Amino acid sequence: MLIGSNFGLVATVNNKTIIKAPDWFYVPKIYPVTKGTVRRSYTQNLEGEPVSIIMEFLSETENGELSVRATPPYGKLYFYQQILQVPTYDPYAPSLEVRCLQNERYVIQEANDQRQVWIPELQLFLGIWSGERLGQSMNWLRWWDRSGNLLLWSAEQAEQERLHAEKLAAKLRELGIDPDALT
Numbered sequence: 001m002l003i004g005s006n007f008g009l010v011a012t013v014n015n016k017t018i019i020k021a022p023d024w025f026y027v028p029k030i031y032p033v034t035k036g037t038v039r040r041s042y043t044q045n046l047e048g049e050p051v052s053i054i055m056e057f058l059s060e061t062e063n064g065e066l067s068v069r070a071t072p073p074y075g076k077l078y079f080y081q082q083i084l085q086v087p088t089y090d091p092y093a094p095s096l097e098v099r100c101l102q103n104e105r106y107v108i109q110e111a112n113d114q115r116q117v118w119i120p121e122l123q124l125f126l127g128i129w130s131g132e133r134l135g136q137s138m139n140w141l142r143w144w145d146r147s148g149n150l151l152l153w154s155a156e157q158a159e160q161e162r163l164h165a166e167k168l169a170a171k172l173r174e175l176g177i178d179p180d181a182l183t
Contacts, residue, residue: 002027002048008041009051011083016072020079024055025086026121044084051086052121055141081106096128096141116144124151 003026008019019041030048033039044050056076069075070082080086085101098117099106111117116127122143129142129150143151152160169179 002030002039002042004042009054009084010041010043011079013074013083018072018074018079018083020074020076022054022076022080023057025051026053028052028121051084053119054080054084054086056080096126098126114144114148 003024004022005024006021007025008021009025011018027042027044028049030042039047042048042051068078068081070078074083081101081104085104096111096115096117098109098111098119100109101107109117111127112125114125114127116125118124119126123146125144125146125148127142127144128139130139131137133140133153145151172179172182
């Protein structure tokens, strides 16, 4: 698979190379590169399967990411929909707008009661989470599994493991065992 952020997606239109760099994308299966080669861009079908998911944190300007301009320079939304033919997910705080490509048109997907949208390609829900991260309290895009469990960021996982280790060490001390002597 290939997951990229601000990474060039390449297509040829009328014998001209067009490159757009989405904020995030996912390709389920890619061909391996020769050892020592660095992948600097991705051309679907030549280097693997078509792009399955694209996320853009859209601007509101006509020439920005939401542009549907059908002539060069192509707008990103037009490029994704008409040229790459891939669904796009457009997060706006505090709401999330998810569009899926169906019959060559984007159709807005409905959210569940928790304001999350099911992404079948990843078997995950995508939604808005309000909280603090990196010293900023705001709305964040987050993933949830099929059961509704929030997928933790690596820092959250590390903190959870640290707290668990502290509790285990305290329990060992209650039992008269010095956990520092075990290492």
